[in-house]
Amino acid sequence: MRTSAQMASLLVAGTLERSQWPELDDEDFAAEVRERLAHVGLELVGAGGRWLARPVAVNDDEEGFEPTFRLHTVELAMVAALYLHLRYLPRQAGEDAAGTEEPSVEIGEILRAFPGHQRHYLEQIVIGHLRNAGFVRRERGRLYAGAYLAAVNDVQAGERAQAALGSFQLRRYLRRRAEELEGEHAPD
Amino acid sequence: MRSDRRLDLKDLAEPRVPRVPVCTIRKDSHSQSIPRRSRVRTIGANARIIVGVWCRCESGDLHRTSARTCGDEHDGVEHVGVEDAPSAKSDDLAAAPEDVTAEPVLRVPEELTPLPAVDAAMPLLELFSAVVGRKRARYKVALLKTLQADGSGRWKIRRIQEIVHWLEPASVTDVVAELRTVEVLAYEPVTGLYRLTPGARVVTALLDAMTIPEVHPRSLIKFLNKAMALAQVGGAGDDVVLRQFQSAIAVLRLDWEDLTRLIDDFSDAALLEAAELVRVHVDDMRDLLDEHQSFFATQHEHALFLDADQEALDLIARLGKLAAEVIEALSGRASGRMRAGLRVDRGDIREFLLSQTDEQLAELLCDLAFPAPSIVAISPSAAFEALAEASERLPSSPPPLPAIVTPRRERPERLPDPAESMRGELHVLDAPITVAALTVRSTWRESIARHSALVDAYSRYDELPALDHRQGVEELTDSEVWRVSETTVEAGK
Numbered sequence: 001m002r003t004s005a006q007m008a009s010l011l012v013a014g015t016l017e018r019s020q021w022p023e024l025d026d027e028d029f030a031a032e033v034r035e036r037l038a039h040v041g042l043e044l045v046g047a048g049g050r051w052l053a054r055p056v057a058v059n060d061d062e063e064g065f066e067p068t069f070r071l072h073t074v075e076l077a078m079v080a081a082l083y084l085h086l087r088y089l090p091r092q093a094g095e096d097a098a099g100t101e102e103p104s105v106e107i108g109e110i111l112r113a114f115p116g117h118q119r120h121y122l123e124q125i126v127i128g129h130l131r132n133a134g135f136v137r138r139e140r141g142r143l144y145a146g147a148y149l150a151a152v153n154d155v156q157a158g159e160r161a162q163a164a165l166g167s168f169q170l171r172r173y174l175r176r177r178a179e180e181l182e183g184e185h186a187p188d
Numbered sequence: 189m190r191s192d193r194r195l196d197l198k199d200l201a202e203p204r205v206p207r208v209p210v211c212t213i214r215k216d217s218h219s220q221s222i223p224r225r226s227r228v229r230t231i232g233a234n235a236r237i238i239v240g241v242w243c244r245c246e247s248g249d250l251h252r253t254s255a256r257t258c259g260d261e262h263d264g265v266e267h268v269g270v271e272d273a274p275s276a277k278s279d280d281l282a283a284a285p286e287d288v289t290a291e292p293v294l295r296v297p298e299e300l301t302p303l304p305a306v307d308a309a310m311p312l313l314e315l316f317s318a319v320v321g322r323k324r325a326r327y328k329v330a331l332l333k334t335l336q337a338d339g340s341g342r343w344k345i346r347r348i349q350e351i352v353h354w355l356e357p358a359s360v361t362d363v364v365a366e367l368r369t370v371e372v373l374a375y376e377p378v379t380g381l382y383r384l385t386p387g388a389r390v391v392t393a394l395l396d397a398m399t400i401p402e403v404h405p406r407s408l409i410k411f412l413n414k415a416m417a418l419a420q421v422g423g424a425g426d427d428v429v430l431r432q433f434q435s436a437i438a439v440l441r442l443d444w445e446d447l448t449r450l451i452d453d454f455s456d457a458a459l460l461e462a463a464e465l466v467r468v469h470v471d472d473m474r475d476l477l478d479e480h481q482s483f484f485a486t487q488h489e490h491a492l493f494l495d496a497d498q499e500a501l502d503l504i505a506r507l508g509k510l511a512a513e514v515i516e517a518l519s520g521r522a523s524g525r526m527r528a529g530l531r532v533d534r535g536d537i538r539e540f541l542l543s544q545t546d547e548q549l550a551e552l553l554c555d556l557a558f559p560a561p562s563i564v565a566i567s568p569s570a571a572f573e574a575l576a577e578a579s580e581r582l583p584s585s586p587p588p589l590p591a592i593v594t595p596r597r598e599r600p601e602r603l604p605d606p607a608e609s610m611r612g613e614l615h616v617l618d619a620p621i622t623v624a625a626l627t628v629r630s631t632w633r634e635s636i637a638r639h640s641a642l643v644d645a646y647s648r649y650d651e652l653p654a655l656d657h658r659q660g661v662e663e664l665t666d667s668e669v670w671r672v673s674e675t676t677v678e679a680g681k
Contacts, residue, residue, distance in 0.1 A: 012562055042561055054558040069559040077549035079557045084537045092532055109534075113541035133559035152556050160552055165532050167456070168540045170517045174451045177513055181506035 004032035011037065011044065011053040015134065015147045018049050048150030052134070069133055074117065078126050079135055081113050083152060086145040088161045091154075104142040305425070315391045318370035327355065327363050332372070332392040333399065335384065342381040405465060409472035412436040416480060426487065429480075433496050436476060440503040443469055447510060456518050463514035470508045473500060606641035607648055614645065614652050617679030623655075624662045624672040632668040653679040 002023060010016060011033070016024070023029050024046070034044045042053040060067060071079065082105075090103040111122050127143070130136045134148040294301065306313075319328050331352050335343070338351050348364060349357040364382060367373040372388040375381075384392060403411060412432050419428045443466045450459040477484070477500060487493035541549070613626070627638040646652055658674040 014560075053561055055561055068562060071557060071559060073546050073550045076554050076557060077544075077546040080549040080552040081541050083553060083557075084541070085534070089532065089534060089537060109538070113538065114546070115542070116546075135557070135559070148557070148559060151558075152553060157553055157556050164552060165536065165540055168543060169532075169536065171451055172539070174510070174514060174517060175448075178448045178451060178510055181510055184506070 004029060004036060007033050008036040008053075011051065012040070012042065015050045015052040018046060018051055021051060024051050045151045048145060048147050050147045050150075052147050052151060054148065054151060071133070074114070074122075074126055075130060077114070078110070078122070078130060079149065079152075081110055082130075082136055082143065082145065082149055083157060084161060084165075085110065086143070086149065087152070087154065088158060091158070102144055104139075104144045107138070107141055107143055110143060305428075312387050312391070315370070315372060315387050316395075318372055319367075319391065319395065324363060324366070327359070328367060328372075329395055329399070331355070331360070331363050331367070332384075332388075333396050336389070336392050336396060342376075342379075342383045344380060345382065348382065406468050408439050409436050409469050409476060412439070413472065413476040413479060416476070420480075420483060426490070426493075429483065430490075430492055430496065433476075433480075433493075433500070436473060437496055437500050437503065440469060440473060440500070440507055444503065444507055444510075447507070447514065451514070459514060460518045463511040463518070466507050466511040467515070470504050470511065473504055477501075477504075606637065607644035610638070610641040610645040611649055611652065614677065614679065617653065617677065619680045620656075620676050620678050622662065622672075623675040623677065624664060624669075626677060628664055628667050628669050628672060630667050635667060635669045653677050653681070 002021075007016070007021070007024065018024070024033065024044075030044065037044055037053050038056075041056055043056050045052055045054060059065075060070070085105040086103045107123065107127070110127075111119055114122055117126075127136060127138065131138060131146070133146075135146045136149060137144040137146050298304065319325065319332065334352050335348065340347075343351070345361060345364065349360045352360050355363070364373060367388075368375050368382070371385060372391070373382045374385050376383070412435055416429050416432045416436075419425075419432060443462075446462050447459075447466055450462050453459070477497075484493065484497060623639070623642065627642055628635045629638065646655070654677075656676040656678055658676075660674045661671040662674055663671050
């Protein structure tokens with residue numbers, strides 16, 4: 001018989017495969033686990049076929065506090081790129097055709113989005129760190145969403161991505177229109 | 189008086205290195221004669237270099253060291269050559285010149301500049317400085333605005349004091365006296381009346397119109413439009429109207445640059461504001477063209493006017509379209525065409541990611557992406573066991589290379605040349621023979637090899653027997669070859 005305490009202790013050290021831990025589908029049991037995790041500032045999230053615990057919010061400004069994991073700018077930028085490729089884009093495609101394969105992206109595709117950094121740094125350090133942090137899995141040269149990328153709030157993230165991409169598309173359209181208009185009216 | 193010679197813009201378009209004379213002047217003879225506004229550089233104890241300035245010779249003549257005159261001989265001045273003037277190091281004019289009082293140096297003859305027209309207009313233009321460029325300017329402007337509003341047009345001093353009721357009568361008298369001195373107000377001694385001179389009335393009207401806190405960018409083309417009308421009314425000349433028109437076009441040109449620059453920035457508010465301003469400018473430029481339509485019609489043979497007119501129409505068209513699309517896009521009415529149907533493909537994401545900085549991308553999910561809360565403690569015994577296992581591993585080494593073998597050189601086998609063999613066969617023929625009989629054998633392979641050798645031999649050697657070509661073909665029965673053209677080798681003749 002597995003207890004909520006046992007489950008909470010496992011969740012602060014890793015993730016649980018949902019199919020093998022059916023107890024957490026029981027609302028009362030899950031509430032107990034949630035309560036235990038909440039005492040240490042964590043929340044229970046089910047995403048990508050796994051259960052995981054993650055910080056609700058981290059106050060980095062506490063004096064003398066040094067977080068074990070902190071994603072720096074390049075890592076956060078990489079997470080955003082992975083989100084767009086592995087979650088946002090498949091969701092859009094899913095409206096037309098139900099995807100059967102797990103979404104993945106070639107590692108080279110992701111690396112090309114960051115031309116200002118060396119390949120070794122991106123591949124070994126940044127993606128390596130994100131893999132350890134549970135954001136991405138790497139299999140046969142392709143990247144797959146890790147449990148912590150799957151756990152990103154899809155509504156909020158999707159709205160932001162849509163706004164950013166919409167603005168980008170509009171600007172791109174206007175830039176092309178300006179070039180077209182300039183071309184149409186260029187002196188012969 | 190305006191110069192009859194039209195200013196040719198090509199004269200000014202050529203970048204010319206300004207050349208100014210350098211004259212050495214003995215300090216003892218000229219040091220007292222150099223005007224205050226001269227640019228003077230000290231180069232030694234006894235001499236100075238004066239660059240493109242006025243100086244007075246011992247004869248008393250004022251002498252300008254221009255390119256035409258610096259070679260003249262005059263006492264105390266020794267011409268030592270011409271040097272290039274130092275070029276500006278930067279376009280930033282905020283850097284103060286060394287001597288702000290120096291006389292500007294012309295690069296072209298004066299008659300090719302706007303200066304003669306300006307000189308002719310100076311009496312009128314100086315009325316402005318007479319009103320606003322001296323002491324008590326605000327009182328003078330206010331008094332003139334008040335007088336302008338009065339319908340009579342001629343006033344006794346007492347009447348002026350009544351009209352300008354907001355100023356002490358004695359102060360009114362002082363200001364009126366000052367305006368009379370600078371000929372803004374004319375005084376008629378017989379009647380004792382003051383009146384505005386025609387020039388002063390125009391200046392007052394303009395000052396009245398210009399009594400605004402600032403020229404708002406929205407009104408810029410409207411102002412230039414009215415300035416064009418004013419120039420036409422005053423008979424300022426076609427060149428003046430053209431310059432004002434070109435100034436209005438320059439405003440649109442800057443609008444285009446601003447708009448396209450702001451499209452690349454990510455400030456929707458600034459872009460929308462710029463587009464709204466552009467729309468106003470475009471409408472104003474349309475009005476300008478409409479209002480001056482009859483004037484432009486008289487300039488249809490003037491190339492510069494035609495060019496400017498064409499450019500204005502071009503800018504109106506493209507600025508109007510782009511501004512409308514920007515407004516439509518940013519005011520939430522963007523069409524599917526603009527947003528590419530709101531669909532995003534991998535190519536869009538690829539382009540988007542490349543267009544963003546790391547910071548912009550990081551901002552997207554910075555408060556939504558949380559990593560795992562902790563790492564698991566590693567058991568020391570497990571760690572050391574792993575270390576021991578790793579230490580025992582032997583590094584892999586590549587297999588040995590094979591023994592060295594020196595390759596042996598062999599001459600290639602010499603094969604008989606089929607064309608040469610065929611040549612030998614042809615030489616020993618003593619009677620005519622058909623090509624079919626000569627070349628065809630039982631198999632296609634052998635037949636075609638012999639036929640190719642025959643063709644090759646005839647292409648290489650000249651002394652072979654003549655060939656007699658005929659129209660028909662021979663059909664063969666005992667070979668894989670079906671037909672051969674009827675050609676005979678005329679051997680033995």
